[in-house]
Amino acid sequence: MSTKPKTAPDRALHLEQFLPYRLNVVGFFASRGLGRVYGTRFGIGIPEWRVIAQLGEFGQLTSRDIGELSQMHKTKVSRAVSELDKRGLVTRAENRADRREAFVALSAAGQRLYAQIVPLALAFEERWIEGISADELRVFERVLAVLTERGRHLAGAYQTEEA
Amino acid sequence: MSTKPKTAPDRALHLEQFLPYRLNVVGFFASRGLGRVYGTRFGIGIPEWRVIAQLGEFGQLTSRDIGELSQMHKTKVSRAVSELDKRGLVTRAENRADRREAFVALSAAGQRLYAQIVPLALAFEERWIEGISADELRVFERVLAVLTERGRHLAGAYQTEEA
DNA sequence: TGACATTAGTTGCACATGTAACTAATTGAG
């Protein structure tokens, strides 16, 4: 009984072809590989990198915004921002209209770091997708977007980050 | 010197379109979502699940094999196997031809658990890719395979798991 | 045979991270 059973197909599971597994593995390689790029060179981790990337892109954000934009738990954001603050890479300015929150922004040193990291990150991405045709890549990214959006709901995210 | 700019194009970076970031996010959703499925129901974690999945598929493996097949660090495998052993879900039998290693296999209880989890895992995958055309999915998986293989090298994997 | 290198697997340690509980500030209903 292999090809066409009657009621309970009970398809076999092959982990190396199982999509959630494969996505998790490639995601792991992504963060580890990229983490190596700026970890060894600048001594920062993935959460710190994400904070810097968002601030470099948007200029000024609250921690809450950062967490939402970069899909990080608020405690992770809190710790990353504290660390960057300690190193003088970001500044924090209390919002006087709502003193619960603070605007975080890159300091001058942070901006310099950002300018250094961006080309490295883009080069890493380039090297990674090198040789894949533009058509295939388009399809890939479109499917990836669907999977990400659906995955967000299947995963249930954290508490705060429900969209 | 590629298409147009003279020396430093300095493309902007948009994190939400940055592939390593996107892959990491979707991979996170994958493991969290699936982890929810068997975590809440059977009280096991991702590493334990992977061990069970490999044993269910291959029958009998050494910890080393498990680590290689499922891309896990040997300490993670060690701890997962110990945990499963403690719960009576796997058995360990010393290889008498090489007493450094031991063959790990699912116990009867482990096989029952495996039989329960597999349909849930496949259903999770189904729900996730539902509505995506077979053509697109084929392209997606092919690109994913390329990215995974290249990512493995870019990431440098762990010590032991270099292929 | 003997000494050194290698390998399977475990464990000590430091560190990262999610949850829950907390503080302080703001909002909203009455």
Next chain:
DNA sequence: CTCAATTAGTTACATGTGCAACTAATGTCA
């Protein structure tokens, strides 16, 4: 205005994880 509910952000705690160091067994080369 007041008090309960909500929100931004931090922290204590427990857990998970990678690295390095370790043990025990095997392989290798002379």
